[in-house]
Structure formats: C-alpha cells, structure tokens
Amino acid sequence: MGVLGQIFVMAIGAIFIQNFVLARFLGLCPYLGVSKRLDSAFGMGMAVIFVMTMASAITFLIYKYLLVRFDIVYLSTLAFILTIAALVQFVEMVILKNAPALYKALGVYLPLITTNCAVLGVAILNITPLADGSSYNFLFATLNGFLSGVGFTFVMLAMAGIRERLALVDMPKSMHGFASGMILAGIMALAFYGFMGLKI
C-alpha cells in the first residue's frame, strides 16, 4: 500500500469509521450546541479543522521531543491541555491582528474549542500505538488531525442541515430543541455504526 493508499484509508477511517462525534463520542457539546444553523455549524467546523491540525502537529512534537525524552509520558494529558490552550490563545491573537475577516468568521468559536475534548482526543490518539503496534509519524499525525476535523465538520453540517428542516416541523412542545436533537444524534450514531463493517 503506497502513501496515497494509506492516506485514503486514514481519511475513510477518520471521517466515517472512527468519526470523532458519532463513533468516539468526543466533541458532543458543539455538536448539539452549535448545530442549529448551517452557517454557524460551518464556521465551527472550519475552526475545529484548523485547531485540530495545529494541535496535532505541536502536541506530537512536544510528545516526541519532551515527554518521551524525559520519560514523563504519563503527564501527556496535562501537557497537551496546556499546549492546546496556549496554542489556541496564540492563534487567536495572530488571526485578530493579521486576518480580521477570518477572525470575524471564526472569532466566536475559537475560544470554545480551547476546551473541546475532541482536540485533546486527537492529540492523545495520535500518540497511541495502532492495532499493528506501529504508531504515526509527524506527517501522519498532522494529517490525522486534519482528517478528524473534516469528519467533525461533516457530521456538524449533516446535523445542522437536518435540524434546520426539523425546525419547521410541527411537533409536540416537549420535543423542541435538545430533545429532538438528542434523538437525532442517536439515530445518526446508529447510521454511522454501519460504517464499522467497512474493511479496507
């Protein structure tokens, strides 16, 4: 299997089979909270892709050259949280200064992502050995972060699309908002469960 093949397998895995929201159940807060409108879901998705890619790269380097080197791998969670929080803060400042338009589009969502468990999740999964005992190199870890973000965005957009239509449906008052959102999330997770049978 060539590199392209590996990337393809990784993409299918990150987006469908091991989708962060619907298979790993990470990042559920924005999934239910920011999925009422398609455009805000898209903004959140873009911000998550951006932060996940950056965080994957930085945390991988921290892990390899600091934590493993000094034999304190057990502190990876703590170190990653510290890194992600600082990274998001830094990125926010840079964007505000250099790309005000991008800041306006992402601005509200960037601070939200600081504490998003999906970002920490991808950082930890990147350093976890795979089923065959091997583990990601730097490039693949970064790519995995990016593709996981794409998977998150994909599910967010699907959810927002359905909820936008659902808002017009005449349903009992008790089912409005989160109640129908939860049921919807369950049905979508069931549908994604079907992808687990994919063999590549």
Place this chain on the structure above:
Amino acid sequence: MTLNMILVTLTASLTSQISVPVIILGAMGLVFGLILAFAAKVFAVQIDPRVEQIIGALPGANCGACGKAGCAGYADSIVHSGVEVNLCAPGGAAAASAIARIMGKESGSVTKKVAVIHCSSGGHNNTTWKYAYQGIESCVSAVNIAGGPNACSYGCIGYNDCQKACPFDAISIDANGMRCIDLEKCTGCGSCVRACPRKLIDLVPLNRNVYIKCSSQDKGPLAKQVCGSTLPCIGCGICSRKCPVQAITITNNLAAIDYAKCINCGLCATACPTGAILDLLCGTRKKAQMIDELCIGCTICAKNCPVEAISGEVKKVHKIDAEKCIGCGVCIEKCPKQAIKTAD
C-alpha cells in the same frame, strides 16, 4: 547504617523523579506564558475606546432597528464608517445624545415611532377564510399555500409572527385573536415590520394617531366582499378630498397618509364611508378657545388653521368659529403668545 543508606538513595531517586516532571511542565508553562505575553505585545490590536463607550450607552437589546447586526455592530460602524448617531430606536433621544457626546457630534432629532398594523382583520370572527389551513402555525409559511388561507390576499392571517418577533413584548393577543400593540412598550424597532410576510405593519410617529387600517389594493367591490371585518379601504378618495392639508393620496385603490403633512385632525376618519380609518383621538379632541386678553392680533393662527375657522383683522382680537373648528390643535401650537387654549 543500611537504613540510612536506603533512606539517602530513596530520597535522591524521589527528588529526581519529582523534580524532572515539575521542571519540564513548569518550563513549558513558563515558555508558553512568555510566548503569549510577547504575542500580546506584538499582535496588540488597538481598539477605539469610543466603541466600548458607545456600547455602554446603547440599550443592548440587539434588536437590529439600526440595520446593523446588534448593538456592538452599530457602535463599531458609528466610529469607523461614520453612520448616523440617531438610528437606535429603543434608546431614543437619550441614547442619541449620549453617543453624540462621545463622538463630539450634534445629534439629530429622534422622532419616536410606534408600529401600526394596517389591517383590521385577522381575528377569530372577523376573517373570511378561503380554506382551512392546517400547516405550521406561522404567517410566513401560511402565505405560501395558494396565496394564503384568508380570502383577502392583502390582509392579516392571524398566526402572530409579529408577536413572536417583538423583542419587547409590546404585542398582545386579545380574546378575539386580534393583535394589540402597547404604545408604551413599543420602541419602534421594526422587528415586527420585518416579520410580517404581508407587509401590514408600518412605523408611524407616536404623535400621529390617525391610521388607515387596511392594506388591500383590491378594487372597491372585491375589497368589500373579501374583507372579514367589513372595514376595507375601497379607494374612493373621499378622505383625500376632505383632508385639509392634502396629506392623503390614493394609489392602487388604497389610501395612504403622509405623516410629514398630517396634522392629526381626524377629518378623514369621520369622512370614510367604510370606517377603514382609525382615529385614536376620536371624541377626545377639544375645540380651540381664544383668550381675548392675550391675543395681539398677529394672524398667525388664522394663517395656519386648516379649516379657516379663525378670522380677525391685524392687531385686533381674533375669533374662533366653534362650528368650523375641528380641534386639531394646530393654532394652539403656533400661537406665539399662548393665547389659545382648549375649550373645557
């Protein structure tokens, strides 16, 4: 001896075991902190302090009456794009003058406006239905099916989109399912104007109390036939002819009042054959009365009276013809000597 040695090695290994992670994590925190502190200096963005001051002066209702996305957006565009300072409807004159002080500008005058629904139909027993609508209870969605469920294709459907849109709870629904606008609570933000799919709502200056309660552009007989409240404007033009200041025009079989000209006299409402014009002051207007001792005979009142009820020669006490006087109050406003009062 042995115990002492064990203790020493244990302490040494413990210290190294604890100190390494503490130093590494501490160093990471320190480095990140330094980077962020440095970045805060390098990437500092100057925020105009006036923007925050203006946000403080605005009511914070985020109603969108100014045409900007929320109060912060309006404050930003006042400072950076030179937008007018008097666009905030809920804040009114107080907010406008506060912003003008911050910006060092003169504030234009703000006339308070209130929303008026130009239809007297739409309730439970004053609407003629074309079919029984059973879809989503929203005007926006109901108008899409065969031109709306009510027979009059210009009239109110009565699913209260305007009430849902009102951020100030100024619209209430009465027992007959009619919408009543509380003029005290209404700030003239225009949310309901945008919410109504039939464009029945309009902002009218608070001190103008005569409204055309119809928006039908149907021809007279048809308008009469489809109107559930039997109070349609048939476009006959009687009001237009009766108006002393030519404030009413008829376009597309519908009368419209130009509130820049209207003097609030209510003659149109009394003249309207179908009762389509609502006059809130009906019956409360008081005729003008001259206080003879104060009148200096300047003739200003006579020139301004829309119905020529005041007569008199220059420098002589003027007389008001109580028969002709319609109680519009224009002369009381115009008299430089406060020589005219309302009759008891």
